[in-house]
Structure formats: structure tokens, C-alpha cells
Amino acid sequence: MSDKKRTTTSGIEIKELYTSAKPMEEKPGEFPFTRGIQKDMYRGRLWTMRQYAGFSTAEESNKRYHYLLAQGTTGLSVAFDLPTQIGYDSDHEMSDGEVGKVGVAIDSLKDIEILFDGIELKNITTSMTINATASILLAMYIALAKKQGADLKQISGTIQNDILKEYAARGTYIYPPKPSMRLITDIFEYCSKEVPNWNTISISGYHIREAGSTAVQELAFTLANGKTYLKAALNKGLDINIFAKRLSFFFNCHNNFFEEIAKFRAARRMWAKITKDLGATDEKAQMLRFHTQTGGSTLTAQQPLNNVIRVSNQAMAAVLGGTQSLHTNGYDEALSLPTESAAKIALRTQQVIAFESGVTDTVDPLAGSFFVENLTDEVEKAAWVYIDKIDAMGGSVNAIESDYMQNEIANAAYQYQTEVESGERVLVGVNKFTQTEEGITEVFNIDDSIRILQTEKLKDLRATRNNKAVENALNLLEEGAKADINLMPLIIDAVEHYATLGEIADVLRNTFGEY
Numbered sequence: 001m002s003d004k005k006r007t008t009t010s011g012i013e014i015k016e017l018y019t020s021a022k023p024m025e026e027k028p029g030e031f032p033f034t035r036g037i038q039k040d041m042y043r044g045r046l047w048t049m050r051q052y053a054g055f056s057t058a059e060e061s062n063k064r065y066h067y068l069l070a071q072g073t074t075g076l077s078v079a080f081d082l083p084t085q086i087g088y089d090s091d092h093e094m095s096d097g098e099v100g101k102v103g104v105a106i107d108s109l110k111d112i113e114i115l116f117d118g119i120e121l122k123n124i125t126t127s128m129t130i131n132a133t134a135s136i137l138l139a140m141y142i143a144l145a146k147k148q149g150a151d152l153k154q155i156s157g158t159i160q161n162d163i164l165k166e167y168a169a170r171g172t173y174i175y176p177p178k179p180s181m182r183l184i185t186d187i188f189e190y191c192s193k194e195v196p197n198w199n200t201i202s203i204s205g206y207h208i209r210e211a212g213s214t215a216v217q218e219l220a221f222t223l224a225n226g227k228t229y230l231k232a233a234l235n236k237g238l239d240i241n242i243f244a245k246r247l248s249f250f251f252n253c254h255n256n257f258f259e260e261i262a263k264f265r266a267a268r269r270m271w272a273k274i275t276k277d278l279g280a281t282d283e284k285a286q287m288l289r290f291h292t293q294t295g296g297s298t299l300t301a302q303q304p305l306n307n308v309i310r311v312s313n314q315a316m317a318a319v320l321g322g323t324q325s326l327h328t329n330g331y332d333e334a335l336s337l338p339t340e341s342a343a344k345i346a347l348r349t350q351q352v353i354a355f356e357s358g359v360t361d362t363v364d365p366l367a368g369s370f371f372v373e374n375l376t377d378e379v380e381k382a383a384w385v386y387i388d389k390i391d392a393m394g395g396s397v398n399a400i401e402s403d404y405m406q407n408e409i410a411n412a413a414y415q416y417q418t419e420v421e422s423g424e425r426v427l428v429g430v431n432k433f434t435q436t437e438e439g440i441t442e443v444f445n446i447d448d449s450i451r452i453l454q455t456e457k458l459k460d461l462r463a464t465r466n467n468k469a470v471e472n473a474l475n476l477l478e479e480g481a482k483a484d485i486n487l488m489p490l491i492i493d494a495v496e497h498y499a500t501l502g503e504i505a506d507v508l509r510n511t512f513g514e515y
């Protein structure tokens with residue numbers, strides 16, 4: 001027996017041998033859903049292969065979406081550039097140097113029309129990674145669906161719309177927490193009536209993990225944020241059995257294979273308890289449905305092809321953990337946005353798991369494993385400790401405003417870095433098995449000309465649209481923002497008149513203030 005103490009990345013001790021687990025009585029498709037949300041899981045339907053993509057102009061991103069669809073991707077996922085995420089048009093001085101860089105530049109409904117050219121929104125589900133300006137992008141998507149003649153009751157997709165983790169970890173917030181929470185609950189309310197299949201939020205642990213948290217912290221902080229959204233919507237008088245059905249989650253998947261699987265299983269069990277305690281009786285309102293992305297921060301610039309193997313392990317863990325939707329990273333993403341060939345291999349990784357590995361043939365294949373069941377319990381136990389602590393602080397908003405979450409994340413990140421530097425934690429190709437020559441040839445670059453192109457488009461738009469109607473719609477939005485009415489219909493009206501994203505965000509900035 002080796003004396004070395006083994007722990008997961010969250011510091012949970014791992015025994016040399018597990019010889020028992022409590023009897024497994026839980027069934028898939030039933031409360032508390034530890035074993036999965038569907039009775040037959042992937043036998044009934046595979047997870048959605050949803051590759052996050054977007055860069056430069058709507059025209060260029062549209063080409064990438066058609067390429068991914070032709071390669072067999074089964075859902076779309078839009079990455080927006082920073083100006084779009086924080087409510088500035090491409091021609092704003094704040095946008096300089098950022099237009100089209102980390103995602104596609106969207107200034108108005110015109111760009112959204114180009115982005116989805118040749119794609120019928122009623123036939124595909126689309127995720128949009130957008131938070132502070134989520135209501136504006138959702139409004140544009142709805143406006144386009146209407147123009148395509150789609151039935152709003154049928155279309156489906158997801159907006160990230162998770163502002164709490166923006167304050168805690170990701171950073172693209174605009175307004176203070178209170179009006180931000182109002183925008184979010186306005187979306188819950190509007191969608192439950194008008195776009196009932198839309199997933200109104202993607203409560204995200206992904207970025208908390210990328211910022212350096214442990215798996216347990218990722219789980220705990222995400223569920224604590226989820227609880228805060230539940231309470232905000234309940235305070236607005238919304239019915240938990242309706243709005244909670246369309247809350248979705250988004251987790252990261254790092255390298256520690258069994259801890260990640262345990263995290264996903266524990267997440268479902270915990271969320272079922274949280275929603276039930278707050279009054280949910282409909283099983284669909286108790287189910288935790290989630291998207292997974294493999295861990296961006298686990299990718300290494302050294303020996304980049306090693307990342308193909310990391311991504312494959314992580315994707316396998318997500319599938320064994322019962323994910324509904326999955327993005328696999330490109331092996332070159334420690335260096336740049338993925339090239340087309342890296343994006344293709346990433347998708348092929350999912351397809352090999354789905355169609356060749358056999359792991360989809362039975363539900364929750366690891367159930368009853370002494371190790372996996374014990375680890376699921378341990379991860380759950382450790383996460384409740386955090387959630388209880390956050391509850392005692394009065395919830396997530398307080399835990400974020402007092403920097404509690406941020407400090408916990410920073411401490412974990414520091415600990416991890418120390419372990420890597422000391423060599424205690426092995427990273428293949430980085431602190432062990434290193435080599436001098438590196439083997440990547442092609443990297444993906446976005447140049448600064450995109451801003452000029454977008455600025456031309458905006459000039460043209462402002463010269464051709466009905467500016468009187470735009471002004472009128474923006475005035476109505478301002479009045480609505482000051483009053484207590486649902487803002488979604490007013491935002492939809494504004495985008496339909498081709499008000500720009502920046503113009504709409506400015507109205508709200510002037511009314512709500514900036515954080």
C-alpha cells in the first residue's frame with residue numbers, strides 16, 4: 001500500500017479501495033434524478049452536439065455554422081464579441097480593438113438576419129452566450145423567427161443570461177445587481193407566456209471553474225446562484241412549476257474523471273432538493289438539465305495535440321455524467337480561436353464517443369460503482385457546506401458583494417498553481433515529459449478591419465431605417481424601464497425598428513446606472 005495521500009482536485013480524500021456503497025434505489029427519470037433526467041437517456045436521444053462558435057462578422061460566422069452543420073453538429077452556439085456583450089455598437093470608441101475578436105459582432109437585427117442566413121430557426125436549437133445584453137439578443141432572435149414565419153411557441157434555444165457569475169467570475173456586467181435581476185425575471189415571465197420552450201437562463205459554473213475554482217466550489221456556487229434566481233422569480237410572483245422548467249445549467253468538465261462524473265450526478269440530486277424545498281411539485285421543474293463544455297483552462301499551449309486526448313476524456317466524463325448538450329474544445333484553443341480543422345476534430349471526438357464507444361447503450365453505466373457512489377455523496381456533502389454558508393450570508397448576491405466567492409475561487413486557483421509549479425500536480429508536456437520543439441503550425445487570427453466593416457454597415461443602417469420610429473420605440477423603452485412593466489415587448493419593438501444594440505443598452509444605462 002502506497003503512503004501517498006490521494007485527493008481529488010477539491011481535496012476529497014480518495015481511498016485505495018472501496019468495498020461498499022449504500023444500496024442504489026434511485027431510478028433515472030425520477031426524483032431526485034441522480035441517475036439522469038430521462039428514463040432511457042441516450043437510447044432515446046443523444047445529447048446535443050453544440051459547438052460554441054462565432055468570430056468576426058455575421059457573414060463569416062454564418063459560414064462556420066453551415067460548415068459545422070454539414071459536419072454533423074446538432075445544435076448551434078453563438079459566441080459574441082466583447083462590445084456586443086457589454087452593450088456597445090462596433091463604432092463606439094469603447095469597442096476599438098475588440099470588434100469581432102472573441103466572438104461575432106452584432107449591432108442590429110440586420111446582423112442577426114445575416115448570422116442565420118439559410119438556417120430555419122424552427123428546425124434547430126440555438127444557444128447564445130450573452131448575459132448583460134441577453135434581452136436584446138433574445139429580442140433579435142425572436143424578431144428573426146417571426147420574420148421567418150416560425151411559431152414562437154415551437155422555437156427553442158438558450159440564452160446564458162446569468163449575471164451573478166458575471167459579477168463573481170466573468171466580468172461582462174453593465175447594470176447594478178438589482179435592475180439586472182429585474183431584466184432576468186422579465187425574461188422568465190415573458191418567455192413562459194410567449195416562447196415557452198425557450199431555456200431562459202444557463203446558470204453557469206463553467207466560468208467559475210475557469211477562474212480557478214475546485215469542482216466542489218463550481219457546483220456549490222452555481223447551485224447557490226440558481227437558488228437566488230429561484231427566489232427572485234418567486235418574489236416577482238412567478239409560478240415555480242412554470243418558470244423553473246426552463247432554467248438550465250452549464251458546467252465545466254476538467255481532467256479528474258470520476259470527480260467530474262460525481263459532480264454531475266450530485267448536481268441533479270441537489271437541485272431536485274433545492275427546487276422541491278422551494279415549492280416545486282412538477283418533476284420537470286425539479287430536473288437539472290445541463291450543457292457541458294470541456295475545460296478551456298486545462299488546454300496547454302505546449303504539445304497542443306495532447307489536448308485532443310484531454311478533451312476526449314473530459315467529454316467522456318460529461319457523457320457518463322448525463323449531459324444534455326456538449327461542446328468539445330479545439331486542441332489549439334490555448335493559442336487562438338479554433339481553426340476549422342481543430343473544430344472538426346473536436347466534433348469528431350463527440351461522434352466517436354456517441355457512435356463507437358458503446359457508452360450510450362445503457363443508462364448511467366457507473367451507477368452502483370462503490371467508488372462513484374461514494375464520491376457522489378462526498379461531493380454533495382462538501383457542496384452543501386458551501387451552500388449553507390452562503391445561505392447564512394443571505395444568499396449569492398451578498399456572497400458576491402462581500403467578495404466571498406471571488407476570494408474562495410482565488411485561493412483555490414493559487415493552490416492549484418502552487419501544485420503545478422512544485423510538480424506535485426503533473427501536467428503532461430508542461431512540467432513533465434516536456435520537449436523543446438513545439439508542433440503547431442496554423443493559428444487563427446482576426447484582424448482589426450472588422451470594425452471598419454461594421455461601422456460602414458451601421459452608417460448605412462442609420463441612413464435607411466425609420467429614425468422617427470426608432471426614437472419613439474426608445475422613448476417607450478425608457479418610460480417602461482422607469483415604471484414596473486415587463487421590458488421584453490418594448491425591446492422587441494425597438495429591435496424590429498432596427499434600433500441598435502448600443503442604443504438600447506444606452507437607454508437602460510441611463511435609467512439603471514452602471515455597476
Ligand SMILES: CC(C)(COP(=O)(O)OP(=O)(O)OC[C@H]1O[C@@H](n2cnc3c(N)ncnc32)[C@H](O)[C@@H]1OP(=O)(O)O)[C@@H](O)C(=O)NCCC(=O)NCCSC(=O)CCC(=O)O
Pocket residue numbers: 038039040041042043044045046048050052075077079125127129156157158170197199202206207248249250289290291293324325
Ligand atoms: C437544456 C439544455 C442544456 C439542452 O437543451 P437541448 O435542447 O440541447 O437538449 P434537451 O433539452 O436534452 O433535448 C431536446 C428535447 O428532447 C427531449 N429529449 C431528450 N432526451 C430525451 C429522451 N431520452 N426521451 C424523450 N425526450 C427526450 C427533451 O426533453 C427536449 O424536449 P423538451 O424541451 O420539450 O422537454 C440547453 O439549455 C442548452 O442547449 N444549453 C446550451 C448552452 C450552451 O451551449 N452554452 C455555451 C456557453 S459557451 C461559453 O460560455 C464559453 C466561455 C465564455 O464565452 O466565457
